[in-house]
Amino acid sequence: MNDYQIEMNLSQSRKQKPAFDNLQFGRNFTDHMFIMDYTEGKGWHDPRIVPYQPITLDPSATIFHYGQTVFEGLKAYQTKDEQILLFRPNKNMERLNRSSARLCMPQIDEELALYGLKQLINVERDWVPNLEGTSLYIRPFIISTEAHLGVSPSLTYQFIIILCPVGAYYKEGINPVKIAVETEYVRAVRGGTGNAKTAGNYASSLKAQEVAGKSGYSQVLWLDGKENKYIEEVGSMNVFFKIDGEVITPELNGSILDGITRDSIILLLKHWNIPVKERKISIEEIYQASKEGKLEEAFGTGTAAVISPIGELFWKEKLLVNNGETGSLSKKLYETLTGIQNGSLVDPFGWRVLV
Amino acid sequence: MNDYQIEMNLSQSRKQKPAFDNLQFGRNFTDHMFIMDYTEGKGWHDPRIVPYQPITLDPSATIFHYGQTVFEGLKAYQTKDEQILLFRPNKNMERLNRSSARLCMPQIDEELALYGLKQLINVERDWVPNLEGTSLYIRPFIISTEAHLGVSPSLTYQFIIILCPVGAYYKEGINPVKIAVETEYVRAVRGGTGNAKTAGNYASSLKAQEVAGKSGYSQVLWLDGKENKYIEEVGSMNVFFKIDGEVITPELNGSILDGITRDSIILLLKHWNIPVKERKISIEEIYQASKEGKLEEAFGTGTAAVISPIGELFWKEKLLVNNGETGSLSKKLYETLTGIQNGSLVDPFGWRVLV
């Protein structure tokens, strides 16, 4: 690992840090960033840590027109004894490479990226908040930078990592959300880019979110693009349902993102001997289960919120899940996962990586 | 029209112009660009013409992560008597606004945008090439610029127009292309963003193009995302088939881009009393028509190539269209449309706009 040469160009001045007890998500960035360039024929080169600074691109840069870009999202946590922990960061680097392959973008050296990330966090140790529920959000991303109007893969790219301290997702305890089942707009379809973490998927999801928001729903539940019938994701999270003692999540079918929280929850449930299945599940089945009194819990999963319980669904008619309250499994999963992440619980899976 | 105030900040120096008889598409940009800013609550402001210059954005700018961006593509032509003509530019500004609406981006004043474009071209008159088949390619685009990691519409945007002289698309006469029918990857689906001109659609199309390219095909024919059966577009063009004397193009179903060349061709065909239908058409039907000897011509349509004849298709098996040669209708449409565009033919439809 230590063979990597990363140039260090540290900032002469330091920003004033925001109050760690009142952090807004994605607004305050640290003093430095990690950058590495790609040039066709030469590969990735010049990995470096530099002062946080604007990106300067030609107006014809392909990112602005043809959208070749992928990203990741993960967090670093400060333990009680001031250690800094990452949660399965190798999974993020692997997924970044899978996303890049779909978008015809070059692969990165995952070890180098992880090494660079650790070096960057080391420089920014003071930025990792230490209050309950807070963390340092990490955003690695790759953009295509060639100055060329043409629908073909860019010949140059930049890989960048930026960091921002973020607050507890649930300020007053974990809170169930109201979700509208989306029947008009589609997030992704088999053969599309749904299983890649790429900008276009998020841009296209805004409209449905806006419409749902106007009716008082905080997010949408996406159905498949082909039959408009099977459940895919909720907002930008994976989704789980507990029906009659069994936990069910949509199988990875190519249009669903392979969530790292999703994977961790499946492993945790198996560890606890709670039955869990990855399979196709229709929205009809959820409503049927509810009618039969068998729908026990529903929740979204993702890095930002970890677990987001679903209290209400709307599809043709309203459906209350667990009386609109957070279920016991959701709660247990939330506490266990966050506990493993922030170092307060043991880590039977070897998921933590020390910075 | 003349009430608009556009600030002019002209460049002190001028670039060396490329040779107009050997222009590469999308590589040489003119001396100036048009910019206008949007701030939530204030609307669009500060329209201005400035020296062509880099765009500087925070690394957290939403364009890099969540891809809110739309664009247009049109051309300006120089006539024999040195007039400069635009082709239906109002259609592009209307479509830009329709694309923006889908992406939750603010609407522009189409008249102001067109006025700004004309002012810009006026400044760059020397950049409009005058050789047969050449033109000035115009790229208006809007990017989201807010420094914020969050899946919600950006609160700030930039609208920019850049220009580049482009050469004749067909250097040695109009040339039929070989097209692979795409059965694995999907460009767009009902409920997605297929009818918006937004970056994500192009990023997601690269992979199929790459695979087809490796087998010697220059583009792919996209089928619908739902049934993988009905024809949608070819590469980034609309597509037409002449079968048994009738011209057929896929109907605008929400996942197909509403091409301005497509619309112009439909109007031209009607003007000529050639039967033309917008309807669903399956790839099966094309192969059947070919077997029965009724498939006469096939061609793609778009601003860049105007008409791109299809000489060969591959879906399960190879299919030669019109013996791999350019059909007479394709040729006539190409000559008529380019003639109207460059001012060498009369314009019965009032499509030209003088700069």
Ligand SMILES: Cc1ncc(COP(=O)(O)O)c(C=O)c1O
């Ligand atoms: C579309 C989408 N689905 C699911 C997830 C959850 O993935 P993870 O658990 O790796 O954060 C994310 C991102 O966080 C996402 O953007």
Ligand SMILES: Cc1ncc(COP(=O)(O)O)c(C=O)c1O
């Ligand atoms: C996806 C796609 N389809 C069709 C077209 C053709 O549209 P137009 O004729 O307006 O150029 C374009 C763009 O040029 C396109 O990008």
